[in-house]
Amino acid sequence: MIEIRIHGRGGQGAVTTGQIMAIAAFDDGKQSQTFPMFGVERSGAPVQAFARISDEKINIRSQIYNPDIVVVLDSSLLDAVDVTSGLKEKGTLIINTNKKPADLSIKGKFNIHAVDATSIALKIFGKPIVNTPMLGAFSKITKAISLKSLTKAIDETFLETKGKKIAELNKEAITAVYNQTK
Amino acid sequence: MERLADYINDGILKSEMIHAESEHSAISAALGAEAMGVRTFTATASQGLALMHEILFVVSGMRLPVVMAVANRALSAPINIWNDHQDSISERDAGWIQLYVESAQEALDTIIQAYKIAENRKILLPVMVCLDGFTLSHVYEPVNIPKQKDVDKFLPRYNALFKLDPKKPITMGPIGFPDTYMEFRKETHEAMLNSIEVIKNTNNDFKKSFSRSYGDGLIETYKINDADYAVAAMGTVCGTTRVVVDELRKQGKKVGLIKIKSFRPFPKQKITNCCKNIKGIAVIDRNISLGNEGALYTELRSAFYNQKKKPIINGFIAGLGGRDITLSHIKTAFNKIENSSDTEWLL
Structure with a gap:
């Protein structure tokens, strides 16, 4: 089982990130579970969401304390939240930032990936919508979910509620970040 | 309830939604509708369930098979919106069958079973399906959604034993004087005890129809x-x-x-x-x-x-x-x- 923690700010779509992740994992034939860190969400306040992906039925219902992977949607959180808290040694940390991993002064033996999702989002959406683009990086780096299922999950999430145009833009952003991520 | 509103709007669910001004009114509306002989559903949690308290006893006393989801949450004070079981446990003696579930799948399956249990003519009692607030009410996880035709086969159209009908007027929920009240309570208690067997059988029938079961149902x-x-x-x-x-x-x-x-x-x-x-x-x-x-x-x-x-x-x-x-x-x-x-x- 892979355990994932997503850090974002209220309004950035951390919860939606977990939901799309869970749907994509399910479409890949896996079991998945996602839930937010239950709180009284305020726009801009630090928020967390959790996701689990497993080949077997997921029974555990507690929060995630020792994630295998941490995704940070907003690098300004690095000053506000201990994003590596409980992250397993050699665990994967994926941060939306235009800096290099070495310049982020993160302590600990982690596999750190810097992804400039904001600039790609600004090109494609004209707005800093970073949650879905970060899923492209997540897919490429962790291989925990496939790009094919990810784009399918985007359709499932956005086609009916937000329309074809929004779904296509999200898929374009995800694919762009996927291709750009090493 | 929001998703049910979507279903009704999209014509998937042929039903009428009543917007009530409080939970006390919501459960009263469910009571009234159920007395007219239709299937009803409502959902609540925490303070909302506490506000229903008075009517919960009326629903069970009138032997109306209302089904309600309770997304279990703490009671104030201190103000707290998060999960525990204090809300439904505090309604322990309201005469409602209380079934607690462990997963989103079990929540869905138990709601379907709840109607079959509640509407059984030996039982005729309301059922609360209690699911942990947030932990289950806000989780995304895979759920196998049964086909409508299979659910219809398992749970046929509701046919109320007694219903309010202007053409054939009856009185429901009249006064029970000291010489009858106790017998009503005893009968309701016996129905509750009899439901042990019905819950078990319903779980078995569900397994036959959908290949899923939860222990012996109890x-x-x-x-x-x-x-x-x-x-x-x-x-x-x-x-x-x-x-x-x-x-x-x-x-x-x-x-x-x-x-x-x-x-x-x-x-x-x-x-x-x-x-x-x-x-x-x-x-x-x-x-x-x-x-x-x-x-x-x-x-x-x-x-x-x-x-x-x-x-x-x-x-x-x-x-x-x-x-x-x-x-x-x-x-x-x-x-x-x-x-x-x-x-x-x-x-």
């Missing part, structure tokens, strides 16, 4: 056959306990889980029967009867009182007001079965 055990020690609990903490059981089993410890699904009716005999060889039980309660102990702990000890061979039973209060119940909380409960004193708090 309790579900996990690795209990050769177990020395077990945790007894309700709701999602049972899922986390399964993980702890597996872990402790790897260390050679003979442990198991007793999941109590039906809190009302309370299946005393089924519980004592499955615990014949158990040395100790740790009861995890997500509620507290202030000044005494956790509600499930009380019920379990009472169930064993007349048994010749009794296990050690200890109570643990955990997960109040959204406090996460971790693997280590459950391990602590297992470790303390032998040497705990009465009720302990897993803070």
